Amino acid sequence: MTQKTLNLELSNDQFADLTNALEDHREYFKKRASEALLGFGLDTGYWQSRAAEVQELLQLVQSTAKQKQQSSE
Secondary structure (H helix, E strand, O other): OOOOOOOOOOOHHHHHHHHHHHHHHHHHHHHHHHHHHOOOOOOOOHHHHHHHHHHHHHHHHHHHHHHHHHHHH
């Protein structure tokens, strides 16, 4: 899998928007996983794995921001 390196400087509002968008995206995948249990769309495992990937990205973004903040203090 090809990796992408991002170096972003965000305002507090932009950071909040980014984390909120990732949380909403994760919740969308969780909802799709629940719907898949009822026989709609792709299988549950696919949607659960996508939700886990977004959660991992969210944690990475939050962790990186926390590290940057601590190093600038």
